[in-house]
Amino acid sequence: xxxxxxxxxxxxxxxxxxxxxxxxxxxxxxxxxxxxxxxxxxxxxxxxxxxxxxxxxxxxxxxxxxxxxxxxxxxxxxxxxxxxxxxxxxxxxxxxxxxxxxxxxxxxxxxxxxxxxxxxxxxxxxxxxxxxxxxxxxxxxxxxxxxxxxxxxxxxxxxxxxxxxxxxxxxxxxxxxxxxxxxxxxxxxxxxxxxxxxxxxxxxxxxxxxxxxxxxxxxxxxxxxxxxxxxxxxxxxxxxxxxxxxxxxxxxxxxxxxxxxxxxxxxxxxxxxxxxxxxxxxxxxxxxxxxxxxxxxxxxxxxxxxxxxxxxxxxxxxxxxxxxxxxxxxxxxxxxxxxxxxxxxxxxxxxxxxxxxxxxxxxxxxx
Numbered sequence: 001x002x003x004x005x006x007x008x009x010x011x012x013x014x015x016x017x018x019x020x021x022x023x024x025x026x027x028x029x030x031x032x033x034x035x036x037x038x039x040x041x042x043x044x045x046x047x048x049x050x051x052x053x054x055x056x057x058x059x060x061x062x063x064x065x066x067x068x069x070x071x072x073x074x075x076x077x078x079x080x081x082x083x084x085x086x087x088x089x090x091x092x093x094x095x096x097x098x099x100x101x102x103x104x105x106x107x108x109x110x111x112x113x114x115x116x117x118x119x120x121x122x123x124x125x126x127x128x129x130x131x132x133x134x135x136x137x138x139x140x141x142x143x144x145x146x147x148x149x150x151x152x153x154x155x156x157x158x159x160x161x162x163x164x165x166x167x168x169x170x171x172x173x174x175x176x177x178x179x180x181x182x183x184x185x186x187x188x189x190x191x192x193x194x195x196x197x198x199x200x201x202x203x204x205x206x207x208x209x210x211x212x213x214x215x216x217x218x219x220x221x222x223x224x225x226x227x228x229x230x231x232x233x234x235x236x237x238x239x240x241x242x243x244x245x246x247x248x249x250x251x252x253x254x255x256x257x258x259x260x261x262x263x264x265x266x267x268x269x270x271x272x273x274x275x276x277x278x279x280x281x282x283x284x285x286x287x288x289x290x291x292x293x294x295x296x297x298x299x300x301x302x303x304x305x306x307x308x309x310x311x312x313x314x315x316x317x318x319x320x321x322x323x324x325x326x327x328x329x330x331x332x333x334x335x336x337x338x339x340x341x342x343x344x345x346x347x348x349x350x351x352x353x354x355x356x357x358x359x360x361x362x363x364x365x366x367x
Contacts, residue, residue: 005028007025007028007029007030008028008029008030008056009029009030010029010031010053010055010056010147010208011055011147011205011206011208011209012053012055012147012208012209012212013030014209015053015209015212015213016031016032016053019035019226020035021033021034021035021226021228022034022035022228024229026056026119026229027056027119027120028120029056029119031053031056031228031229032053032226032228032229033228033229033230034227034228034230034231035225035226035227035228036225036226038228038230038231038234038322039322040225041225041226041227041228041230041231042231042234042235042322042323043322043323044153044223044224044225044227045152045153045194045196045227045231045235046153046154046196046235046322046323047153047154047223048153048154048155048219048222048223048224048225049151049152049153049154049155049156049159049198049219049222049223049224049225050151050152050153050194050224050225050226050227050231051149051150051151051212051215051216051219051224051225051226051227052149052150052151052152052227052228052232053147053148053149053208053212054148054149054150054193054200055146055147055148055149055205055208056119057116057117057118057119057122057148058116058117058118058119058121058122058123058125058126058141058143059114059115059116059117059122059142059143059145059146059148059202060114060115060117060122060125060126060129060139060140060141060142060143061112061113061114061115061139061140061142062112062113062115062129062137062138062139062140063111063112063113063137063138063140064111064135064136064137064138065111065136065137066135066136066137067110067111067112067113067135067137068080068110068113069135069137070129070132070133070135070137070139071105071113071115072267072268072270073132073135073269073270073271074092074128074129074132074270074271075090075091075092075103075105075270076090076091076092076093076254076262076263076264076270076272077089077090077091077105077262077263077264078264078266078267079105079107079113080267081264082105082107083107084107084108084109084110085107085175085176085177086106086107086174086175086176087104087105087106087107087174087175087176087189087191088104088105088174088262089102089103089104089174089262090102090103090104090105090262091103091248091254091259091262091263092117092125092128092129092271093253093254093270093271093272093275093276094250094271094272095271095272095274095275096272096275097253097254097272097275097276097279098249098250098251098252098253098272099244099248099249099250099252099253099254099257100121100124100125100128100250101117101118101121101124101125101244102118102242102244102248102259103115103116103117103118103125104116104189104191106176106187106189114142114187116148116200118244120244120245121244122141122143123141126139126141132271144205145204145205146202146203146204146205147202147203147204147205147207147208148200148201148202148203149200149201149203149208149211149212149215150192150193150194150198150199150200150201151198151199151201151215151219151224152192152193152194152196152197152198152199152227152235153194153196153197153198153224154196154197154365155219155222155223155224156196156197156198156199157169157197157198157199158222159215159218159219159222159224160181160188160199160201160215160218162218163181163182163211163214163215163218164179164180164181164182164186164188165179165180166179166180166181166188168188168190168199171188171190171199172190173190173191173197174190174191175189175190176188176189176190176191181201181203181211182210182211182214184203184204184207184210184211185203185204186201186202186203186207187201187202187203188200188201189201189202193232193235193236193241194232194235194236194239195235195236195238195239195241195361195363195364195365196235196365197365212226233317233319234319234320234321234322237317237318237319237321237328237329237330237362238321238323238324238328238361238362238363239361239362239363239364240290240330240360240361240362242257242259243316243317246301246316246317246330247288247316247317247330253272253275253276253279253284254276255276255279255280255284256284256286256287256288256332257288258287258288263276265277283335284335285334285335286313286332286333286334286335287332287333287334287335287338288316288330288331288332289330289331289332289333289338289344289357290328290329290330290357290358290359290360290361290362291328291329291330291331291344291346291355291356291357291358292326292327292328292329292355292356292358292362293326293327293328293329293346293353293354293355294343294354294355294356295353295354295355296353297327297346297348297351297353298318298319298320298327298348299315299318299319299327299329299331299346299348299353299355300315300318300319300348301315301316301317301318302314302315303315303318303346303347303348304346304347305331305332305333305344305345305346305347306344306345306346306347306352307333307334307337307344307345309345309352311347312333312334312337312344313331313332313333313334314331314332315329315330315331315346316329316330316331316332317329317330318330318331318346321362321363323362323363324362324363328362329346329355330360331344331346338357339357340357340358340359341356341357341358342356342357343355343356344356344357
């Protein structure tokens with residue numbers, strides 16, 4: 001008997017294999033990294049639409065009379081500002097101020113909140129919330145009840161509208177509604193991780209394969225392509241969206257990650273608040289910078305960053321930008337050295353290669 005643990009699979013695993021996707025181990029999940037190729041899929045999302053299986057993501061439901069109090073205590077953003085049918089980006093923190101995870105919080109009602117969390121963190125996240133639940137609230141690990149499909153790109157609305165009677169245009173960015181997609185009960189959220197317009201659709205696992213095929217059929221004449229995690233990564237990097245384990249982790253605080261906007265210090269106490277207060281008082285010593293390569297080379301995750309020839313930070317994410325046709329990345333550097341236009345060097349195969357700090361996001365869609 002081998003000691004290897006079997007990879008987890010989504011309800012679409014057989015579909016990916018049937019369609020010839022290249023599969024990889026992604027945090028313990030057997031997931032498609034690409035179908036027709038990362039470049040092809042990336043451009044499809046920017047120009048038309050892409051369909052992603054994100055059923056590996058986790059779902060946690062908090063309900064009860066004090067559901068809001070619990071959500072606000074364990075997360076950094078202020079859920080009391082959400083209206084029913086609205087979502088926001090937030091963080092779960094440890095007491096020391098580092099990230100447990102970054103999450104999406106959806107307000108279903110005054111007594112129910114729906115959290116979408118990262119795949120590899122879902123068990124840890126749920127345990128973290130339960131451990132801090134001294135409120136009149138119930139925490140449900142709801143991941144087994146959901147599959148999740150993401151339709152992203154400028155033609156996403158047009159494609160999805162073919163399969164639902166729910167009017168999609170009135171759903172604003174970071175809002176959601178419950179209805180049906182092709183007869184299946186679904187939560188339809190105008191959210192995504194690509195920098196494009198689009199929708200994330202939560203359905204019962206048994207409906208996922210049928211809806212996947214129907215969405216591809218609905219978009220067949222509109223340029224839709226099935227997409228893997230490779231394009232998802234290049235798209236989110238261009239949009240400067242954080243990836244857990246790269247831009248954020250248990251050692252990084254929201255101040256350092258440039259995510260102060262998801263921290264509402266005026267809402268009252270929350271896990272990690274005291275540490276964030278102390279860090280702000282002492283001064284934030286490092287920050288996240290966006291850069292583009294000016295020398296020949298591709299910066300990869302973990303590469304050392306030099307300032308004036310001296311090691312000063314590290315690359316969190318890096319690679320080619322298909323949209324801009326440039327090599328880009330993000331890195332941590334001392335806070336007083338983050339000025340736009342500053343020359344830095346990335347150590348690539350033990351050779352320093354020039355880059356410069358630039359404004360981010362690298363790509364912003366036209367409204």
